[in-house]
Amino acid sequence: MPLIPPALDDRSYDDLVQDLLANIPAHTPEWTNPQPGDPGRTLLELFAWLADTILYRANLIPEKQRIAFLRLLGQPMQPAAAATGLLSLSLGASSLSPIGIVAPASVSGPVNFETLNEIDLLPVTGQAYIKVPLSPAQQSSSLALRTGLMTLYNLGSIPSGYTTTPLFTSGQYDPSGHDILNGTTDSSIWLALLASTPQNQSAALAALTSQPGQLTVNMGFVPLMAVPGLFSVPQGYTGAGTPAPVTASWTMSLQGLPYQYAAMKVISDSTQGLTQPGVVQLQIPTGPIGAPPNNVLSDPQAGVGMKPPRIDDTTMAARLVTWIRLAASSALSVSWLGVNAVQIDQRTTYSAVVIGVSDGSISQQFALPQAQVDPATFVLQVDMPGLGFQTWTEVDDLAILEGPVQAYALDPEAGTVTFGNQLQGMIPPAGRRIMAQTMRAGGGSAGNLQPGSLTSIQAFDASGNQITQTITVLQPTPTSGGADAETLQSAQQRIPSLLQNQSRAVTASDYQNLASQTPGANVARAEVLPLFMPQTQTSNVPGVVSVMVIPNKAGVMYPNPRADMPTLQTVYQYLNPCRPVAAEMYVIASEYVQLGIGVAVEYKSGYQSIEVAQAVETAVRSYLWPLAPGGMDGTGWPLGRTVRQLELEVVVSKVAGVTEVNGLNLFSLLSTGAYQLVNADSSGSPEILLSNWQLPELLQVIVETSPDGSPASVPATLTPPTETDPTVAVPVVPNVC
Numbered sequence: 001m002p003l004i005p006p007a008l009d010d011r012s013y014d015d016l017v018q019d020l021l022a023n024i025p026a027h028t029p030e031w032t033n034p035q036p037g038d039p040g041r042t043l044l045e046l047f048a049w050l051a052d053t054i055l056y057r058a059n060l061i062p063e064k065q066r067i068a069f070l071r072l073l074g075q076p077m078q079p080a081a082a083a084t085g086l087l088s089l090s091l092g093a094s095s096l097s098p099i100g101i102v103a104p105a106s107v108s109g110p111v112n113f114e115t116l117n118e119i120d121l122l123p124v125t126g127q128a129y130i131k132v133p134l135s136p137a138q139q140s141s142s143l144a145l146r147t148g149l150m151t152l153y154n155l156g157s158i159p160s161g162y163t164t165t166p167l168f169t170s171g172q173y174d175p176s177g178h179d180i181l182n183g184t185t186d187s188s189i190w191l192a193l194l195a196s197t198p199q200n201q202s203a204a205l206a207a208l209t210s211q212p213g214q215l216t217v218n219m220g221f222v223p224l225m226a227v228p229g230l231f232s233v234p235q236g237y238t239g240a241g242t243p244a245p246v247t248a249s250w251t252m253s254l255q256g257l258p259y260q261y262a263a264m265k266v267i268s269d270s271t272q273g274l275t276q277p278g279v280v281q282l283q284i285p286t287g288p289i290g291a292p293p294n295n296v297l298s299d300p301q302a303g304v305g306m307k308p309p310r311i312d313d314t315t316m317a318a319r320l321v322t323w324i325r326l327a328a329s330s331a332l333s334v335s336w337l338g339v340n341a342v343q344i345d346q347r348t349t350y351s352a353v354v355i356g357v358s359d360g361s362i363s364q365q366f367a368l369p370q371a372q373v374d375p376a377t378f379v380l381q382v383d384m385p386g387l388g389f390q391t392w393t394e395v396d397d398l399a400i401l402e403g404p405v406q407a408y409a410l411d412p413e414a415g416t417v418t419f420g421n422q423l424q425g426m427i428p429p430a431g432r433r434i435m436a437q438t439m440r441a442g443g444g445s446a447g448n449l450q451p452g453s454l455t456s457i458q459a460f461d462a463s464g465n466q467i468t469q470t471i472t473v474l475q476p477t478p479t480s481g482g483a484d485a486e487t488l489q490s491a492q493q494r495i496p497s498l499l500q501n502q503s504r505a506v507t508a509s510d511y512q513n514l515a516s517q518t519p520g521a522n523v524a525r526a527e528v529l530p531l532f533m534p535q536t537q538t539s540n541v542p543g544v545v546s547v548m549v550i551p552n553k554a555g556v557m558y559p560n561p562r563a564d565m566p567t568l569q570t571v572y573q574y575l576n577p578c579r580p581v582a583a584e585m586y587v588i589a590s591e592y593v594q595l596g597i598g599v600a601v602e603y604k605s606g607y608q609s610i611e612v613a614q615a616v617e618t619a620v621r622s623y624l625w626p627l628a629p630g631g632m633d634g635t636g637w638p639l640g641r642t643v644r645q646l647e648l649e650v651v652v653s654k655v656a657g658v659t660e661v662n663g664l665n666l667f668s669l670l671s672t673g674a675y676q677l678v679n680a681d682s683s684g685s686p687e688i689l690l691s692n693w694q695l696p697e698l699l700q701v702i703v704e705t706s707p708d709g710s711p712a713s714v715p716a717t718l719t720p721p722t723e724t725d726p727t728v729a730v731p732v733v734p735n736v737c
Contacts, residue, residue, distance in 0.1 A: 220341025245273020
């Protein structure tokens with residue numbers, strides 16, 4: 001059970017004063033008026049104050065014991081997690097040459113960020129397009145035209161046609177994503193590189209070809225983050241726990257006819273094969289890059305087949321420099337694609353910081369300039385006699401060392417460095433300086449920002465000179481993954497599960513506890529489904545365990561919280577090292593059965609109709625909510641529990657102001673978007689059955705109210721009636737002279 005610190009003495013200052021005053025009649029009965037200001041009363045208050053400070057110090061003993069216990073376990077508190085995201089940069093109209101920017105560059109906003117990769121900032125912007133097949137209505141309206149084209153060009157069949165559709169306008173991402181493989185005519189997404197103005201088009205093209213084989217273009221990429229119910233990780237994963245890369249190619253268009261493309265070499269790829277948000281760094285080809293003819297007067301077949309989509313906006317076409325084509329051969333859904341992109345995270349870099357001087361004593365501890373340190377970027381050096389600064393090695397526990405090894409222990413949450421005692425780890429020589437050569441620190445939930453929150457950047461070139469040209473910062477996607485540092489109370493609650501599972505997932509409770517503790521995932525609820533295979537929805541598969549995670553969500557109780565791809569990946573990567581080798585583990589998203597409710601109630605005098613209706617809706621939504629305070633016990637609706645009409649009527653009847661429930665109807669959502677009334681079963685009560693892996697999601701609630709004694713009608717449908725317009729248009733004949 002969690003270690004709850006007892007109060008050794010819970011008496012306050014006022015309690016002590018009252019106890020002393022209550023003892024006056026027994027010891028000094030002649031003192032009959034101990035009012036405030038009396039010298040004797042002042043002495044009593046002074047004694048009570050001194051006793052209160054002693055009790056305060058005594059009550060701190062359990063907290064110190066808890067901290068010491070955590071240290072004995074070798075389990076420091078978990079540091080803050082840093083939020084991450086993407087930026088798209090652009091130069092002003094007056095800048096016509098590429099600018100090399102090194103990392104880290106400081107990004108300003110409500111919370112400071114830093115860039116993680118270098119970039120050749122090109123004097124172009126990007127606009128993505130896809131060729132969308134014609135809709136049935138467009139096919140019908142253009143049938144005569146397409147039939148004529150078939151005859152004119154002697155084609156074997158009627159051409160299908162497409163619509164040039166811009167994506168991610170104004171640079172913002174689309175959380176619903178776009179299916180590139182199946183939602184386009186050519187399985188491609190085309191990125192038009194555009195000059196700032198038509199007058200700068202030639203200069204922008206010259207800039208791209210100014211350094212043959214050296215310039216690179218940073219392509220920011222965000223795949224579809226939303227996942228369907230029961231989507232599983234590692235579905236399609238390799239043994240290392242990373243998604244299978246998307247089969248795709250990058251090419252850049254060349255000038256002139258016939259249409260030609262040059263392959264773009266991938267220099268680096270933080271998207272792991274277009275499976276996660278990141279940056280793909282591509283080398284600009286050395287050939288005569290440029291945009292092929294866009295005008296049908298120059299090329300009657302402009303935009304046909306594998307050619308770039310035709311842009312009919314003449315101003316936009318005049319700014320066109322060249323095309324970058326991303327062609328997919330396997331499933332690919334894109335939520336954002338942009339040029340001049342850099343990755344950022346919520347940390348600050350510190351270099352060559354002297355943190356102290358050794359005094360030669362054992363188990364020395366030094367405080368770093370910042371807490372919440374990223375261990376992966378921390379490098380510690382000690383000034384050794386005759387050798388200069390030498391890099392020492394970080395270890396998890398100094399007690400396991402044998403002899404004077406040049407090692408130290410880092411507490412990233414507290415921001416401290418501890419050295420050994422010469423038997424377990426070397427003592428830094430007396431009088432020698434200790435330096436943090438490099439370190440990055442920061443993080444916290446404050447870094448989870450909405451798009452557009454980050455607005456400016458302070459950057460430097462490779463020579464260390466600050467860049468003075470105007471750089472516009474666009475934050476297309478929200479930053480995510482930030483989490484606050486673990487508190488002492490959270491750490492002590494983690495002790496029982498730590499002692500129980502020892503970071504090993506064997507029992508269902510082990511998986512549940514570890515998944516709930518995943519740093520940066522913000523998991524509000526984790527459910528374990530033993531022997532459940534999510535792909536086939538079967539529940540008797542030996543060796544399989546599925547962990548369903550539901551993220552935390554505050555505010556309006558609609559829609560239900562859904563885990564996205566980064567959340568599933570984060571939990572999977574945290575659990576994967578803990579599972580048995582023979583266990584086949586899946587981390588899955590929740591599957592919801594969507595429903596609606598119509599209810600009629602009577603309310604007592606003194607209450608308003610709107611007030612009661614809102615309270616009834618809040619009550620039923622709270623009851624069916626998958627997180628606290630949902631369900632009967634307030635911890636969330638149980639997996640697979642049937643939704644029953646009678647239970648909901650009881651919930652409604654308990655709402656303040658409700659005197660009578662005139663009826664309640666359950667509705668299920670059809671694939672057409674309409675609602676179907678759920679009829680009564682053999683027990684005589686309507687109910688919606690859920691499978692063992694399903695939860696309810698309440699989409700719509702209609703509450704009909706009436707004063708007490710006047711029954712209200714129960715809504716028979718949630719589908720709004722079709723409105724008809726009986727009016728007749730009368731043409732107006734203009735007067736013509």
